[in-house]
Structures are given as structure tokens and as C-alpha cells.
């Protein structure tokens with residue numbers, strides 16, 4: 121990766137010197153109703169359900185019986201580490217009459233008991249016991265295991281596919297992004313902190329905000345905008361996915377002053393965008409990991425899950441203090457600036473769905489999501 125970072129660094133330096141940025145072929149106009157139309161959302165959800173989606177990190181369920189529960193696109197899931205080290209993903213739905221078999225967000229259990237009438241299920245999802253079994257009458261107990269969801273663990277993430285598909289596995293899905301994700305070593309990282317937020321915003325606007333390289337100077341003038349250079353970015357098209365690189369402002373200042381620069385790639389910040397809803401931003405001390413989940417029926421709502429992942433072996437008090445400061449910068453930028461702006465955009469889209477939003481040629485990272493979603497929707501038929 122180092123060699124390649126040197127190349128990207130060279131491209132960024134050219135941009136900084138020339139006042140240029142990587143560009144798309146032209147502008148893109150996205151209809152405002154793509155953010156407000158329930159029919160459009162339903163088609164997007166059909167795309168989501170066919171793709172492997174990162175629903176948890178491997179180290180969230182370290183030991184046999186460790187579990188997390190998640191509601192993914194309206195589907196309650198139970199994600200459990202198996203005895204053999206594999207992973208089981210099940211619908212968190214009791215096969216008696218539909219209660220959740222696990223109500224905690226995370227933990228470790230030898231088996232799962234539904235709170236309603238006490239049916240219990242083993243870690244592998246099989247029906248384990250029924251209180252008052254002899255009173256229930258005749259039915260096939262072997263057909264009452266938890267519903268399994270197709271899942272695969274790769275690069276420290278647990279990927280679930282909500283609808284069975286003929287398509288290849290996660291490696292196929294990631295394509296050119298596969299080795300980039302591997303390089304972040306997520307399998308060695310634990311959750312340092314996380315936040316789950318429900319927002320009155322279409323999911324794509326939050327994704328746009330996470331990769332928008334043209335706004336820090338304006339919306340975050342007193343914060344991130346002072347650290348990251350606006351309007352000089354490199355975009356790597358990775359097929360379905362993509363990665364954008366920007367420079368730290370310190371690099372622009374050093375260039376201008378004609379100061380010598382060593383290991384220039386250290387002044388880059390990259391954002392790996394895994395279609396449709398995941399963003400990974402590496403920093404020296406932690407990895408920032410976002411997933412953005414559409415609401416099941418309301419295009420004007422989404423659920424955001426932000427995690428800071430870190431290497432527990434390197435977690436000194438000093439490192440922890442630095443990560444806490446980064447979290448505070450992100451929290452301030454996201455909750456006080458990005459999300460309020462995106463809520464305004466959502467309200468305007470709802471008030472005028474016949475309008476369109478313009479993504480300039482200089483906004484190639486934000487164009488990508490909309491272009492790729494259009495391709496996936498076309499492939500749905």
C-alpha cells in the first residue's frame with residue numbers, strides 16, 4: 121500500500137499546486153424524490169437485501185456463545201459465535217409465536233430463552249427445550265429451529281445477506297476493495313466506543329456527508345475544516361466501491377512555504393466507501409467505521425452506527441486520550457453541523473420533490489453512490 125500511497129500523494133500535491141481535484145466526466149443531477157419517495161426506498165431495499173452487509177465486527181463476539189443483537193433493515197438479528205469458532209446469524213424470532221429470543225444488545229450465553237413462554241434455543245439456533253412440551257400436542261419439533269440468515273466472516277467483519285442469492289461470496293462482492301479492507305486488520309481491533317443514532321434524514325444524505333470532500337472548509341470552518349484541505353481530492357474507483365483521499369492542511373501550508381516534506385503519504389487521509397452503506401476511515405490511533413441503515417418504510421429516516429475500532433494491544437492512556445479527543449471532534453462536527461444540514465436538505469427535498477440536486481464534476485466521490493445505486497437498480501430489472 122505504501123508505494124501506492126506515494127503515487128496518490130503525488131497526485132494530491134499536483135492538485136494542491138494547480139488548484140485542481142479529481143473530476144468526473146460531468147455533472148450529475150439526482151432527483152430530490154430519490155430521498156423522499158417510499159417506492160424508490162423499497163427498490164433500494166431490494167438492492168440492500170441482495171448484498172452482503174456488514175452487521176457486526178468479529179471481535180464483538182470473541183468467544184463461543186458471545187452474541188450481539190441488531191435490527192437490520194427492520195429485521196431483528198441474533199449474531200452468535202459458534203463452538204467451532206464460526207458465526208451463526210439468525211432471525212431473533214422465537215419459533216413459537218415470534219418473541220425475540222434475546223433482548224440484550226450483547227453478552228455471552230450458553231443458550232437463548234424466549235421471555236414469553238420459555239422456549240429455548242441453542243447457540244446454533246436449534247430448538248433446545250419447550251416447557252410443558254407434552255401439553256402442546258403433535259407438531260414437528262425438528263422444524264422449529266431459528267431461521268438462519270446467510271452469513272460470512274471476512275476481514276474482521278460479519279457480513280449477512282438477508283435474501284439468499286446465487287451471487288459469489290464477500291470476496292467477490294468486495295472485488296478491488298477486498299485487499300484494501302484486509303489491510304486495515306479489523307480482525308485485530310475491538311470497539312473503543314460506539315454510538316447509534318436515529319436521524320430524520322434519508323440514508324444517502326448521511327453517506328454523502330461522510331464522503332463529501334467539498335464541505336469541510338465551509339460547514340466545519342472552525343473544526344475539521346482547519347485540519348483537512350477542501351477541494352483537492354483523489355478518487356480511486358474500485359468498481360462497486362471507492363476510496364477518496366484528501367490532504368491534511370499542514371501539507372498545503374508546507375508546500376506553500378517550500379518546506380521539505382518527508383514521508384508525504386502521512387499527510388493523507390483516506391475514506392474507503394463500501395457500497396452501499398459502509399465507510400471506513402483509518403487514522404493513526406483508531407479506525408472510524410460507519411454503517412448507515414435505511415428505515416424500512418420511511419425514506420426520511422435512517423439509523424447510523426458509528427464505531428471507533430482500536431488495537432487493544434496498543435491502547436495506552438495516552439492513545440485513549442487522543443482517541444477521545446478525535447471522538448469529540450467527530451461528535452461536534454456530525455451532531456452540530458453535518459446532521460442538522462442534512463436534516464435541512466431532507467426537509468427541502470420533501471417540500472419540493474420535483475427539484476433535483478446537483479453533484480458537480482468536482483464531486484466525484486459523492487457522485488459514485490448515486491451512480492452505483494442506479495446501476496444496481498437497473499440490474500434488479
Ligand code: FES
Nearest residue numbers: 214216217234237
Ligand atoms: S413466543 Fe417465544 S416462547 Fe412463546
Ligand SMILES: [Fe+2]
Nearest residue numbers: 329340453458
Ligand atoms: Fe461533515
